[in-house]
Amino acid sequence: MASPALGLLLLLLAAALIPAPASAIGFQLHHRFSDRVRRWAEGRAVPGAWWPEKGTAEYYAALAHHDRALRGRALAAASSDLSFADGNATVRLSSLGFLHYAIVSLGTPNMTFLVALDTGSDLFWVPCDCKQCAPTTSPDFGQNVSFNIYSPNASSTSKKVLCSNGLCDLQNRTSCTAEASNCPYVVQYVSANTSSSGILVEDILYLMTEDAAPQIIKAPIVFGCGEIQTGSFLERAAPNGLFGLGMEKISVPSILSSQGLASNSFSMCFGDDGTGRIHFGDKGSLDQQETPFVIDKSFASYMINITGATVGNDSIAAILSALVDSGTSFTYLADPLYTKLTQSFKAQVQEQRLNPDPDVPFEFCFDVSPTQTTISLPEINLTTRGGSIFPVNDPIFLFSLQQNEYFYCLAIMKSNGLNIIGQNFMAGLRIVFDRERLTLGWKNFDCSDTTKTTKGGMNSTRANATQVTMPKPPSNSSTQKKLTRSLFSLLLLSSTIL
Ligand SMILES: *[C@@H]1O[C@H](CO)[C@@H](O)[C@H](O)[C@H]1NC(C)=O
Ligand SMILES: *[C@@H]1O[C@H](CO)[C@@H](O)[C@H](O)[C@H]1NC(C)=O
Ligand SMILES: *[C@@H]1O[C@H](CO)[C@@H](O)[C@H](O)[C@H]1NC(C)=O
Ligand SMILES: *[C@@H]1O[C@H](CO)[C@@H](O)[C@H](O)[C@H]1NC(C)=O
Ligand SMILES: *[C@@H]1O[C@H](CO)[C@@H](O)[C@H](O)[C@H]1NC(C)=O
Ligand SMILES: *[C@@H]1O[C@H](CO)[C@@H](O)[C@H](O)[C@H]1NC(C)=O
Ligand SMILES: *[C@@H]1O[C@H](CO)[C@@H](O)[C@H](O)[C@H]1NC(C)=O
Ligand SMILES: *[C@@H]1O[C@H](CO)[C@@H](O)[C@H](O)[C@H]1NC(C)=O
Ligand SMILES: *[C@@H]1O[C@H](CO)[C@@H](O)[C@H](O)[C@H]1NC(C)=O
Ligand SMILES: *[C@@H]1O[C@H](CO)[C@@H](O)[C@H](O)[C@H]1NC(C)=O
Numbered sequence: 040m041a042s043p044a045l046g047l048l049l050l051l052l053a054a055a056l057i058p059a060p061a062s063a064i065g066f067q068l069h070h071r072f073s074d075r076v077r078r079w080a081e082g083r084a085v086p087g088a089w090w091p092e093k094g095t096a097e098y099y100a101a102l103a104h105h106d107r108a109l110r111g112r113a114l115a116a117a118s119s120d121l122s123f124a125d126g127n128a129t130v131r132l133s134s135l136g137f138l139h140y141a142i143v144s145l146g147t148p149n150m151t152f153l154v155a156l157d158t159g160s161d162l163f164w165v166p167c168d169c170k171q172c173a174p175t176t177s178p179d180f181g182q183n184v185s186f187n188i189y190s191p192n193a194s195s196t197s198k199k200v201l202c203s204n205g206l207c208d209l210q211n212r213t214s215c216t217a218e219a220s221n222c223p224y225v226v227q228y229v230s231a232n233t234s235s236s237g238i239l240v241e242d243i244l245y246l247m248t249e250d251a252a253p254q255i256i257k258a259p260i261v262f263g264c265g266e267i268q269t270g271s272f273l274e275r276a277a278p279n280g281l282f283g284l285g286m287e288k289i290s291v292p293s294i295l296s297s298q299g300l301a302s303n304s305f306s307m308c309f310g311d312d313g314t315g316r317i318h319f320g321d322k323g324s325l326d327q328q329e330t331p332f333v334i335d336k337s338f339a340s341y342m343i344n345i346t347g348a349t350v351g352n353d354s355i356a357a358i359l360s361a362l363v364d365s366g367t368s369f370t371y372l373a374d375p376l377y378t379k380l381t382q383s384f385k386a387q388v389q390e391q392r393l394n395p396d397p398d399v400p401f402e403f404c405f406d407v408s409p410t411q412t413t414i415s416l417p418e419i420n421l422t423t424r425g426g427s428i429f430p431v432n433d434p435i436f437l438f439s440l441q442q443n444e445y446f447y448c449l450a451i452m453k454s455n456g457l458n459i460i461g462q463n464f465m466a467g468l469r470i471v472f473d474r475e476r477l478t479l480g481w482k483n484f485d486c487s488d489t490t491k492t493t494k495g496g497m498n499s500t501r502a503n504a505t506q507v508t509m510p511k512p513p514s515n516s517s518t519q520k521k522l523t524r525s526l527f528s529l530l531l532l533s534s535t536i537l
C-alpha cells in the first residue's frame with residue numbers, strides 16, 4: 040500500500056515542470072468578464088491578452104463570444120478549470136497520516152512543496168524561515184526526497200502583507216504592533232497541540248489551465264510563512280505545508296475566485312487506489328447528487344446535514360451535522376449514529392469480531408481467515424438533507440501484518456462532539472465544493488491514475504453489498520508492520536473546535 044503511493048510521489052517530484060511559454064491569459068479562460076480580471080491582466084502586461092473597454096461594442100461582442108463558448112461546452116466537463124502547474128494529481132500518503140497531498144510551486148525562482156489538502160481549515164502555509172519546522176528529509180518522505188523551505192527574501196516576487204491588509208484578520212490582530220508591521224498569524228488545529236504560526240506573505244502560486252492548450256497562470260496569493268510548527272506537524276502530518284481549502288476569504292479557492300481566475304467552486308476526486316485529482320473552478324455535473332451546506336454564520340465551513348443511514352438492509356434514522364474534512368484521515372461519528380451504525384455493520388458481516396486492541400484506533404475489527412480471498416461487506420449509504428444518497432465506497436481499513444494474515448476494521452471513530460466525514464469516506468467519489476451555490480455535490484467516479492476497468496478491488500455492481508478482493512500477500516512483513524504503526528498518528532487538521 041505504501042510503496043505505490045511513495046513511488047508516485049517520487050515520480051511527481053522528479054517530473055519536469057510544464058514548460059512555461061509567455062504566460063498568455065486567454066480571454067476564453069475566464070468564467071467572469073470582470074473589471075477585476077481585466078485590471079489583473081493589464082497590470083501584468085500579459086502578452087496576447089485583449090481587454091476591450093466596458094460598454095463598447097467590442098465589449099459586448101466579446102461577451103457574446105464568451106457566452107457562446109461557455110454554452111458550447113456547458114454539458115461537457117468545464118475545460119477552463121485550473122489545477123496546479125505541477126499537475127492535477129493528488130496522492131494519499133499512508134506514511135504521512137493518510138491524507139491526500141499535492142505538489143505546488145511558489146515564488147520566483149519557483150520552489151515546489153508537497154502540501155496536504157485540507158477542506159477543514161482555511162490558511163495555506165508552508166515551512167518558512169524556520170524557527171521550528173519538521174525535518175526536510177526522513178525515510179517516511181521517500182528515498183532521496185528533500186523538502187524545500189520558503190523564504191520571502193529568496194523570492195523576487197514575494198511581498199509583505201501588513202496588518203492593514205484586509206486579509207489580516209484571521210489571527211490575533213492585537214499582536215500587530217502597527218498598521219505597517221508584518222501581519223502575524225497563528226492557527227490551532229484539532230490534533231493535540233498542533234499549530235502553525237508566522238507571518239502572512241504574498242507571492243505567486245503557479246497554476247495551469249486544464250484545456251487543450253494548457254497555459255501557466257501566475258496567481259498572486261496570500262499564504263502563511265510558517266516559522267513555528269508544533270505537534271503533529273513536527274512528526275508525520277503535512278511536514279511540507281498545509282493547503283487550506285476552507286470557506287473563509289483567506290483560503291486559496293476564495294482568493295482565486297475573488298481575482299476572477301476560477302469559478303467559485305473546486306472539486307477533489309480520491310480514487311480507491313490512493314491517487315486522486317484536484318480541479319479549481321469545477322462545478323461538477325448535472326447528474327451529481329447534492330446537498331446544501333449548513334452555514335454557521337460565526338464560522339463558515341463545509342458542514343452538511345445527515346438525515347439517516349442504511350447499512351445493508353438496515354435503515355437507521357438520524358439527524359446530525361457533519362463537517363466534510365479532507366484533512367481528517369478517518370470518519371468520526373457521535374452517538375447515537377455511531378453505535379447504531381457499527382452494531383448493524385457487525386451484525387451483517389460474516390467474520391468473527393476481534394477483541395479491541397489498544398494499539399488499533401478502531402473499535403470494530405474482524406478476523407479474516409487465511410484461506411479467504413474476498414470479504415463481503417454490507418453496503419453503507421448516508422442520506423443527506425434533501426434526500427440525496429452519499430455512498431460510502433470504502434468503509435474499512437485492511438490490516439496485513441503477516442503473509443496471508445489479515446484483519447479489517449470499520450474505519451469509523453467514535454466522536455464526543457463534532458461529526459466529521461473524513462478523507463476515507465470520500466473514496467471513489469468526485470466531490471464538488473460549490474461555494475457559489477453553497478452546495479456539496481458528489482458522484483461515483485473513477486479518478487484513479489490507471490486505466491483499470493474495475494474500481495480498485497471494489498465491486499460495486501452487487502446490490503446492497505460491497506466486495507473487497509484481498510490484495511497480494513506483502514513481500515516483506517516488517518514493512519507492513521511499520522505501515523500499521525504509522526496509522527496511529529491519526530490526523531484531525533480541522534481548525535474548528537471539537
Ligand atoms: C520553475 O522554474 C524552472 C526553471 O528554474 C522552469 O523551467 C519552470 O518552468 C518553472 N515552473 C513554473 C511553473 O513556472
Ligand atoms: C538516490 O540517490 C542515489 C545517489 O544519487 C542513487 O544511487 C539512488 O538510486 C537514488 N534512489 C532513488 C530511489 O532514486
Ligand atoms: C531578509 O532580509 C532582511 C533585509 O535584508 C533582513 O533584515 C532579514 O534578516 C532577512 N531574513 C532572513 C530570514 O534572511
Ligand atoms: C491575543 O493577544 C492578547 C494580547 O497579546 C493575548 O492576551 C491573547 O491571549 C491572544 N489571544 C490569542 C487567541 O492568541
Ligand atoms: C500537549 O501539551 C501539553 C503541555 O505542553 C502536554 O502536557 C501534553 O502532554 C501535550 N499533549 C500531547 C498529546 O502531546
Ligand atoms: C489531469 O491531468 C492529467 C495528466 O496531466 C490529464 O491527462 C487530465 O486530462 C487532467 N484532467 C483534467 C480533468 O483536466
Ligand atoms: C445505496 O445507494 C445506492 C445509490 O443510490 C443504491 O443503488 C443502493 O441500493 C443503496 N444501498 C442501500 C443498502 O440502500
Ligand atoms: C437491498 O436492500 C433493500 C432494502 O434496503 C431490500 O429491499 C432489497 O431486497 C435488498 N436487495 C438484495 C439483493 O439484498
Ligand atoms: C441540521 O441539523 C441540526 C442537528 O444537528 C439541526 O439543528 C439543524 O436545524 C439542521 N439544519 C437544517 C437546515 O436542516
Ligand atoms: C437482506 O435482504 C435480502 C433480501 O430481502 C436477504 O436475502 C438477506 O438475507 C438480507 N440480509 C441481511 C443481512 O439481513
Ligand SMILES: *[C@@H]1O[C@H](CO)[C@@H](O)[C@H](O)[C@H]1NC(C)=O
Pocket residue numbers: 493498499500501
Ligand atoms: C463484480 O460482480 C459482478 C456481478 O456479480 C461479476 O460478474 C464480476 O466478475 C465482479 N468483478 C470483480 C472484479 O469481482
Ligand SMILES: *[C@@H]1O[C@H](CO)[C@@H](O)[C@H](O)[C@H]1NC(C)=O
Pocket residue numbers: 515516517518
Ligand atoms: C524487509 O525490509 C526491511 C527494511 O524495510 C529489511 O531490513 C529486511 O531485510 C527485509 N526483509 C526481507 C526478507 O526482504
